[in-house]
Amino acid sequence: MDAGVFRAWIRSAAEVIEANRDRLTQLDAAIGDADHGVNLSRGFSAVLGALETAAPGTPGAILTLTGSTLISKVGGASGPLYGTAFRRAGRALGDAADVGLPALAAALEAALAGVQQLGAAREGDKTMVDALAPATKAFSTAVAEGAPPRAALDALAEAAAAGATGTIPMQALKGRASYLGPRSVGHEDPGAASTALILGALPPLLPPSLPAGADDDGTLSRNGGIRRDRGREGPPRRRRGRRRGGRR
Ligand SMILES: [Mg+2]
Numbered sequence: 001m002d003a004g005v006f007r008a009w010i011r012s013a014a015e016v017i018e019a020n021r022d023r024l025t026q027l028d029a030a031i032g033d034a035d036h037g038v039n040l041s042r043g044f045s046a047v048l049g050a051l052e053t054a055a056p057g058t059p060g061a062i063l064t065l066t067g068s069t070l071i072s073k074v075g076g077a078s079g080p081l082y083g084t085a086f087r088r089a090g091r092a093l094g095d096a097a098d099v100g101l102p103a104l105a106a107a108l109e110a111a112l113a114g115v116q117q118l119g120a121a122r123e124g125d126k127t128m129v130d131a132l133a134p135a136t137k138a139f140s141t142a143v144a145e146g147a148p149p150r151a152a153l154d155a156l157a158e159a160a161a162a163g164a165t166g167t168i169p170m171q172a173l174k175g176r177a178s179y180l181g182p183r184s185v186g187h188e189d190p191g192a193a194s195t196a197l198i199l200g201a202l203p204p205l206l207p208p209s210l211p212a213g214a215d216d217d218g219t220l221s222r223n224g225g226i227r228r229d230r231g232r233e234g235p236p237r238r239r240r241g242r243r244r245g246g247r248r
Contacts, residue, residue, distance in 0.1 A: 001099045001149075005205055006059040007051060010066055012201040014044035020197055027190040031177035036078060036190040043074035043082070059099045063107070064090030077175060078191060081115050081128060088114035101143040101152055108136040108156075119174060126172040126184065128191035135160035135199050153203035157196075164188060164196040 017024070017040050024037030050069045056062045067086030071079050092110035093099055099107075112132050121127040123134070138159035142152035165188065172184035175191070 001059065001104070001206075002097060003057055003059055003062060006062045006099075008205050009202050010044075010047060010051065010062065012205065013198045014048050016197045016201050017041055017044050017194065020194075024190050024194055024197075027188055027193055030187040031172065031180055031184045032190060033076070033176060035076065036194065039074045039076060039078060040082075040194055043070045043079060046070075046073040058093070058095055058097055060090045060093035060095060062090070063087070063093065066090070077119070078128075078194075081119055081191070084114040084118050085111040085132070101149060105136075105140045105143045108132075108139060112136045121174040124170060125174040126167045126170040126177060126189045126192075127174050128189070128195045130167045130170070130189065131160045131163040131192040131195035131199070134163040135195075148209040150203060150206045150209040153206060157200040157203050160196040160199040164192040167192045 017037075021037035021041040024040065025034055026037075028034050028036035047066050047069045050065055051062065054065055056065050063086045067083040067088075067090060069083075070086060071083030073079065074082065089107040089111040092107040093103060096103060112129070115132060116122070116129060119127060119129070121129045123130055135156045139152055139156040142155040147155065167189040168187065169185060170189070171182055172178040172180065172189070177184045177187075177189065
C-alpha cells in the first residue's frame with residue numbers, strides 16, 4: 001500500500017466522519033458533551049487541507065501529518081488521542097514508500113499502545129480502545145495467518161465495528177462518560193463508534209479478495225463462477241445474459 005492508498009484512506013475517513021457527524025454528536029450527547037461529531041468533522045477537514053498543502057509523499061508522513069493536525073484542531077480528549085494514534089502509526093511506518101501488511105499491523109499496535117498510554121484506558125472501560133484493541137488484534141492475527149490484504153482489512157473493520165457495538169452494555173470507567181456511572185450503560189461510546197468508522201474506511205480501498213472462479217471485475221459469473229473460454233483478444237466482450245435479454 002503506497003501513499004496513494006493512505007491519502008485515499010484519510011479522504012474516505014473524512015467523508016464518513018462528515019456523513020456521520022450528527023450521529024456521533026448524538027452519541028456524545030447521551031453520555032458526554034455533544035461535540036464529538038462536530039469536533040472530528042472539523043479536525044478531518046483541517047487534515048484534508050493540510051495534506052493538500054504539504055503533500056507528504058510517504059504513508060508514514062501522511063499519518064504523522066494527520067495526527068499533528070488532529071491534535072492542533074480537535075479539542076477535548078479525542079484530538080490528543082486520535083492525534084497520538086495517527087502519529088505513532090506514522091512513526092512506526094518510517095520512510096517506507098510502500099507498506100505491507102506486517103508493517104501496517106505493527107503501526108496499528110503502536111497506535112493502540114500510544115492511545116492506551118495517553119488515556120490509561122483498558123478494554124472494557126467503554127472508550128475507543130474497545131474498538132481499536134480488538135481490531136488491531138484481529139488484523140495482526142489475520143496477517144500472521146497469511147490472509148490476503150482485503151480479507152485482513154475486512155477482519156480489522158469487522159472487529160472494530162463489533163467492538164464499538166459491544167460498548168453499548170458497558171458502564172464507562174474512563175472519560176467524561178464515567179461521571180454518569182451506571183447511567184452510561186445502554187449507549188454506544190462515541191469514540192469507539194468513530195474509531196470503527198475510520199478503520200471501516202480502509203478495506204473498500206482495496207479490491208475484494210477474489211473467490212476462486214470470480215470474474216475479472218470481482219463478481220461471480222452467472223454459471224457459478226466457472227469461466228467459459230472467452231477470447232482475450234478481439235473486441236470487448238459482453239455478458240452473455242445481457243445480450244440475450246436486451247435484443248431489440
Ligand atoms: Mg465530547
